Amino acid sequence: MNKHAPLELPSGSFELSDLEKIGEQAANAGSESERTRVIRDGLAAANQRVDQVGVSGILPDHVTMPVNRVIQEGTERQLPDGGTETVGRIVVQEEAQVYDPEAAAAAQPGREEGAVAAAEGATDTGSAGAGV
Amino acid sequence: MAWNHRSAIVAMAIAIQAVPNVFTAPAAPADLIAVSVPANDFTAITADDPTATGTIWRNRRIYLGKNGTAGATIPLRGPGGVAPPAANAWVPGRVFQAAGHAEIRNAAPIAGVFQAGSTVNSVILAAAASAVDDLYLGAPLQTANVGAGFRQTTLISDYDGATKTATIPETIVAPAAGDAYTIPAYLSYVLGTLTTPPPLLSISIWRDKKRYDYRDWRPTAFSVDVPVANDQNTVFPSADFSGRGVPVAVVDDVAPALPDAMMAISPAPARGGKFVFDRIKLGHQDIRFALAIDVAAASNQNQDAGQDQFDITGGTRTISLDLNQMNVTDLNLATRIDNQTIMPILSTWGLGSGNNFGLVLPGNVIDPLNPGDRNGFVNLTGNAYPAGIDKSAAFTIWW
Numbered sequence: 001m002n003k004h005a006p007l008e009l010p011s012g013s014f015e016l017s018d019l020e021k022i023g024e025q026a027a028n029a030g031s032e033s034e035r036t037r038v039i040r041d042g043l044a045a046a047n048q049r050v051d052q053v054g055v056s057g058i059l060p061d062h063v064t065m066p067v068n069r070v071i072q073e074g075t076e077r078q079l080p081d082g083g084t085e086t087v088g089r090i091v092v093q094e095e096a097q098v099y100d101p102e103a104a105a106a107a108q109p110g111r112e113e114g115a116v117a118a119a120e121g122a123t124d125t126g127s128a129g130a131g132v
Numbered sequence: 133m134a135w136n137h138r139s140a141i142v143a144m145a146i147a148i149q150a151v152p153n154v155f156t157a158p159a160a161p162a163d164l165i166a167v168s169v170p171a172n173d174f175t176a177i178t179a180d181d182p183t184a185t186g187t188i189w190r191n192r193r194i195y196l197g198k199n200g201t202a203g204a205t206i207p208l209r210g211p212g213g214v215a216p217p218a219a220n221a222w223v224p225g226r227v228f229q230a231a232g233h234a235e236i237r238n239a240a241p242i243a244g245v246f247q248a249g250s251t252v253n254s255v256i257l258a259a260a261a262s263a264v265d266d267l268y269l270g271a272p273l274q275t276a277n278v279g280a281g282f283r284q285t286t287l288i289s290d291y292d293g294a295t296k297t298a299t300i301p302e303t304i305v306a307p308a309a310g311d312a313y314t315i316p317a318y319l320s321y322v323l324g325t326l327t328t329p330p331p332l333l334s335i336s337i338w339r340d341k342k343r344y345d346y347r348d349w350r351p352t353a354f355s356v357d358v359p360v361a362n363d364q365n366t367v368f369p370s371a372d373f374s375g376r377g378v379p380v381a382v383v384d385d386v387a388p389a390l391p392d393a394m395m396a397i398s399p400a401p402a403r404g405g406k407f408v409f410d411r412i413k414l415g416h417q418d419i420r421f422a423l424a425i426d427v428a429a430a431s432n433q434n435q436d437a438g439q440d441q442f443d444i445t446g447g448t449r450t451i452s453l454d455l456n457q458m459n460v461t462d463l464n465l466a467t468r469i470d471n472q473t474i475m476p477i478l479s480t481w482g483l484g485s486g487n488n489f490g491l492v493l494p495g496n497v498i499d500p501l502n503p504g505d506r507n508g509f510v511n512l513t514g515n516a517y518p519a520g521i522d523k524s525a526a527f528t529i530w531w
C-alpha cells in the first residue's frame with residue numbers, strides 16, 4: 001500500500017494545509033479501511049463547500065422547498081343538450097413548502113434522515129438528500 | 133409602462149446552491165460575475181395529446197413545464213488583491229467547481245531549498261515538503277532555475293511525496309542542492325473524477341429591467357480557451373460555460389452595475405508567458421481544454437416534476453490545439469502520435485499578482501494534427517486527450 005497515495009478530491013474548496021494533514025493522518029492509519037475512513041471524514045470536514053448537504057447527505061432541520069405542482073385547471077361550459085362539461089388544462093405551479101423532518105419521519109417511518117419526505121406527504125425528493 | 137429594454141444592459145450573478153431544489157438567490161455585488169452577454173432560454177416540456185378531435189387538427193400539446201439553459205463567456209481576469217480570496221469567493225471559481233474541479237487555496241507562500249538530485253524535468257523539494265502524493269499538482273513553483281521575471285514560474289504536474297519529487301512540465305536548469313524556491317500563495321482548480329457530484333448553482337441573469345432566475349444548474353459544456361494575443365489575434369483567454377437549470381422566476385429587477393474594483397482588473401492577454409508542449413517551448417495560436425458533460429435527471433414519480441434534480445452522468449475531455457508547424461528535428465510529432473506518447477502541456481500568462489494564470493495538463497496523448505494556413509504560416513490543428521483520469525487538468529492563479 002502506498003501510504004501517501006493521492007487524495008481523490010471532490011468538488012469543493014480546500015486549504016492546501018488541510019489536505020496535507022488529511023494525507024498525513026491517512027498515512028498513519030492502521031488499516032486500509034481506517035485509511036479510507038480518515039480520508040472520507042477528513043475531506044468532508046475540510047471541504048468548505050457551501051452546500052454541505054452534498055457532503056454529509058443531511059439536510060438542515062427546516063428548509064423551504066419550492067415544489068413544482070401539476071394541477072388541473074378547468075372551466076365549465078354549456079353543452080347544446082343543456083348539460084355542462086369541464087374543459088381542463090394542465091398547469092405547473094410552484095409552491096413553497098416547508099420541510100419538517102419530524103413530520104416527514106412520522107409520515108414515512110423508517111426512512112433515513114437524509115432522504116427527504118415532504119411534510120404534507122406530497123413530495124419525496126428521493127436522492128436529493130442522500131445522493132448528492 | 134416600461135418596455136424598450138436594452139440588450140446591452142446585462143449582468144449575471146452565480147451562487148453555489150445550498151440545497152437541491154431550492155434557489156439560493158445570488159446577491160449583488162458579491163455574487164456578480166464579469167461575463168460577455170449571457171445566453172439563456174427556455175425549453176417547453178410538453179406531452180403529445182393523441183385524442184382525436186373529429187377534425188384534421190391534432191389537439192394542442194399538453195404543457196408540463198419548462199427547462200432552461202444558461203451560459204456565458206468569462207473573460208479571464210483574476211481576483212487581484214494581495215492574497216487569495218476566501219473559499220468559494222471568486223465567482224468564476226464556482227463554475228469551475230460545478231464542472232468538477234476542487235478549489236485549492238494556499239494562503240501564504242511556502243519557501244524552501246532544493247535537495248540534491250534535481251534534474252532538468254524534476255526537482256527535489258525540501259525535506260519539510262509534504263509526504264502526500266499529488267498534493268502540489270497544479271501548484272506554482274518559482275525559482276531562478278526556471279527563468280526570469282514572469283517566466284520564473286512553472287506549475288507542478290506531478291508530485292511524489294515519498295521522494296519529495298515535483299515533476300516539471302518544462303525543461304529547466306537543473307537546480308543544485310541549496311538553490312531556493314517558493315510556492316507562492318495561489319488558488320488552483322484541479323479537475324477531479326466527479327465521483328461525488330459537484331455543487332449545483334443558482335444563477336440570475338439580468339436583461340436591463342428583468343431578471344431570470346435558474347436553480348439546480350449543471351454544466352453541459354465548460355472550456356478554458358487560451359488564445360495568444362497579438363496584432364493578428366486581438367483576443368483574450370476566456371472560460372465558456374453552458375448548462376441546464378430549472379427556471380425559477382422572471383421578475384422586474386434593474387440590472388446591477390459591476391463593481392469598479394472588478395472592472396479595474398484587466399483580463400490578462402496570453403503573451404509574454406510560455407507555452408510548453410512535451411517540455412519543448414513551441415509557437416502556437418491557441419489551446420482550448422473543453423469538457424462536454426452529459427446531464428440527466430432520474431425519473432421519480434414521487435417528485436412533482438416527475439424527476440430528481442439534474443445529475444452529471446458522463447463526459448469527455450478534449451484539448452484542441454493550433455500549433456505552428458515545426459521541424460521534425462525540433463519536435464517529432466509523428467513518432468509521438470504513433471507511440472501515443474503521454475506528454476504534459478503547460479501554458480502560463482498574466483499581468484500581475486492575483487492576475488497570473490497557468491493551465492497545466494499533466495499527461496496527454498495526441499491525434500494526428502493536420503496542416504493548414506494561419507495568417508500566411510503553416511499551422512497544425514487537431515486534438516489531444518488527457519491520458520489520466522484523476523487530476524487531469526489544473527487551472528491556477530497565483531499571487
